[in-house]
Amino acid sequence: MPKPLLILHGGAGRWRAPKDRIDKALRDIYNALEHGLRFLKSGSALEAVVEAVAYMEDSGSFNAGLGSILSINGIREMDAGVMDGYSMRIGAVAATRYPKNPVRLAKVILEKTDHVILAGSGADFLAERMGLEKMPPPSNDIIRRYNELIEKYKKGEITYFKGNIELAKELGLLDTVGAVALDQDGRLASAVSTGGVWLKLPGRVGDSPIPGAGFWADDLVAVAATGLGEVIIRSMPSIRLSILVHQGYSISKSGELILDYVTRMCGLNTIGFIAVDRNGEEYIGFNTEHMMIAYGSFDKKYAKLLSRQ
Numbered sequence: 001m002p003k004p005l006l007i008l009h010g011g012a013g014r015w016r017a018p019k020d021r022i023d024k025a026l027r028d029i030y031n032a033l034e035h036g037l038r039f040l041k042s043g044s045a046l047e048a049v050v051e052a053v054a055y056m057e058d059s060g061s062f063n064a065g066l067g068s069i070l071s072i073n074g075i076r077e078m079d080a081g082v083m084d085g086y087s088m089r090i091g092a093v094a095a096t097r098y099p100k101n102p103v104r105l106a107k108v109i110l111e112k113t114d115h116v117i118l119a120g121s122g123a124d125f126l127a128e129r130m131g132l133e134k135m136p137p138p139s140n141d142i143i144r145r146y147n148e149l150i151e152k153y154k155k156g157e158i159t160y161f162k163g164n165i166e167l168a169k170e171l172g173l174l175d176t177v178g179a180v181a182l183d184q185d186g187r188l189a190s191a192v193s194t195g196g197v198w199l200k201l202p203g204r205v206g207d208s209p210i211p212g213a214g215f216w217a218d219d220l221v222a223v224a225a226t227g228l229g230e231v232i233i234r235s236m237p238s239i240r241l242s243i244l245v246h247q248g249y250s251i252s253k254s255g256e257l258i259l260d261y262v263t264r265m266c267g268l269n270t271i272g273f274i275a276v277d278r279n280g281e282e283y284i285g286f287n288t289e290h291m292m293i294a295y296g297s298f299d300k301k302y303a304k305l306l307s308r309q
Contacts, residue, residue: 001185001186009293018154028062030302036179037296041298044183049191063196078095080102083190085218092109092118103191125275149198181285197228205229217241235261239275290305
């Protein structure tokens with residue numbers, strides 16, 4: 001059997017934050033990697049990706065969980081998805097406000113319901129009834145950034161309704177989180193979580209809870225995507241990559257083909273993704289300026305902010 005492997009991403013985008021914030025994010029994604037590897041040693045790929053993503057949600061360094069951004073009405077609405085490649089079961093949540101860890105709610109849906117996606121108040125109801133921890137109020141930093149953007153919007157400096165995707169590209173705030181894992185039994189899993197896009201309309205759902213778009217896992221490959229949610233939904237990179245692998249392409253060739261396709265159809269600064277196959281081969285690709293990743297096996301671990309060449 002191939003050696004167990006866990007790969008995380010902290011989002012694809014510009015990452016033009018102050019150095020201290022980037023340094024903290026690198027520490028947090030590395031600690032999330034170590035946390036997830038502990039579960040990979042004693043448990044399954046599914047446990048590893050959920051725990052690693054939950055750690056990143058709790059860190060506040062990323063646009064997920066405690067670090068989730070605000071919609072145009074000042075409310076946090078979060079998306080998350082989890083897939084177990086061994087059982088092909090999926091759990092996902094969309095536009096949820098209650099849980100501190102949306103990825104844990106997605107896992108509840110996978111394990112305890114017959115559904116795939118729960119959204120809005122229905123997802124929040126389940127989170128509360130299952131006793132999941134409630135999301136606290138947003139941090140002062142999130143509120144400050146929201147107020148700054150609202151002032152720019154009121155002054156006409158942000159032409160929001162003329163192109164939500166262009167606004168997201170301009171702000172470069174794509175730092176959602178994701179994880180893929182291969183365990184010692186050869187099982188694959190993926191998980192993703194996000195707060196969405198700054199100043200999004202209430203009820204907007206991105207790619208993270210959409211199987212085949214923001215995430216996918218089956219018997220051959222696990223994928224987690226990040227970037228512009230609308231672009232990822234339109235291009236469905238995760239399921240496209242899986243199809244290519246099932247057709248006999250290597251994971252590297254599959255990843256290159258998908259990245260070229262999305263870039264050709266939708267342009268640069270739109271997507272990044274991580275993937276691992278059942279042989280332990282991995283692919284990390286992005287067409288944005290940067291992408292933060294962490295890579296870990298039982299004998300090799302690192303975290304990096306990658307730059308596009």
